[in-house]
Amino acid sequence: MTAVHGDATVQSAIFRERGGLAGSLSDIFWRNPRLLLLLMLTPPVLWLGIIYLGSLFALLAQSFFSIDEFSGLINREFTLKTYGELLIPANLDIIFRTVLMAAAVTLAAAVVAFPVAYYAARYASGKWKALFYLGVMLPLWSSYLVKVYAWKLILAKEGILNWFFAKLHLTWLLEAWLALPVIGGNSLSVSYTGTFLVFLYVWLPFMVLPLQAALERVPASLVEASSDLGATPAQTFRNVLLPLAMPGLAAGSIFTFSLTLGDYIIPQIVGSSRLFIGQAVYAHQGTAGNIPLAAAFTVVPIVIMGFYLWGAKRLGAFDAL
Incomplete structure (x- = not known):
């Protein structure tokens, strides 16, 4: 009887309703945790739906209008005329130029980042890993x-990079590179090469960071086993490291590719007079006042990234995420 009475006392203490409005709400939320979760998620979901998705749909709607x-x-009035304007040679040139630059930057970033990330994941520890992150x-x-703007000064004719080439007596090599069509120019600061380097x-x-995180999850025993079985370093990289690092490469490429697609400041400051998608959007919604064409241009990176993510998923890049 004493035990039963004690259990009843404990239950009454637990389930006893608290006084006041705060106590009533606390009791309701304690008995209905899903209601509390719903109330906590409602503000960010409304913000995402109204501010982000709402503006995105408004932008999409603008792209189906036209300029008189x-x-x-x-x-x-609903029309596809503005999207037809994207197919004229000048606008197609802007799209192709931006996509090629984004692809080149993504590929170069992967090549540069892989050895850095591999060293940090495999060999760096303690203060050296902290130095790596720093x-x-x-x-x-x-x-x-x-x-x-710092890179603008570095790449200028009077910049440190030109001074470095002059000290090494390699000015002729830099001038030969700048003389190349498309990628060259009067100086690195007004060329596609300079734009690429800054990107x-x-x-x-x-x-680097997503790739390093993916490589840290690769067991060192797999690399050692591959070597013990007679695989060359190239075979180990191709058959062991690269497939296991693919989630990190996919995440990093999404960042670098999408950020390059939409950036307009770097090509505006470091680069030639030929426009990228971001600059075209800025120009059409600004001085030109062609909001529908600017909206249509902004849809292009969204569509490209949609196909990019779809292709990466089909290739199994996200299987290990």
């Missing part, structure tokens, strides 16, 4: 514009 050629006003993260702590520097940490 006589008055210059927006004709708010070195990778430090550029992200400085202002984006400061970094871009690579700014987005490289977004490739």
Whole structure:
């Protein structure tokens, strides 16, 4: 009887309703945890739905309008005329140029990041790993514009890079490179080469960190077993490391590719007068006042990234995530 009475006392203490509004709400949430979860998730979901998805759908709707050629006003009737304007040679050239630059930056970032990430994951420890993270993260702590303008000075004719080539008596090599069509120019600061170098520097940490995290999960015993079975380093890389590092490569490539696709500041400061998608959006929604065409241009990176993610999923890049 004493035990039963004690259990009843404990239960009454637990389930006894508290006084006041706060106590009543606390009791309701305690008995209905899903209600509390719903209330906690409602504000961020509303923010995401209204601010982000709402603006995205508004942008998509704008792309189906057109500009009246006589008055210059927006004709708010459904039409595919604006998307047809994307197919003219000048606009197709902008799209192809941006996609090629994004692909080149992504590929170069993967090549540069892989040995750095592999060393950090396999050999670095203690203070050396801390130094690695500091070195990778430090550029992200400085202002984006400061970094871009710093590279503008580095790549200029009077910059340190030209001085370095002159000290090594390799000015002829730099001039020969700048004389090449398309990728060359008057100086590195007004060429596609300079734009590529700045893109690579700014987005490289977004490739290194996911790749390093993926390589850290690769057991060292697998690499040793591959060597013991007679595999060459190239075979070990191709058949062991690369497949297991694919989730990190996929994550890093999504960052670098998408960020390059949408950036307009770097090509505006370091590069030639030929536009990228981001610059085209900025120009059409600004001075040109062609909001529908600007919206249509912004849909292009969304569609490209959709196909990119679909292709990566089909190749099994996300299987180990």
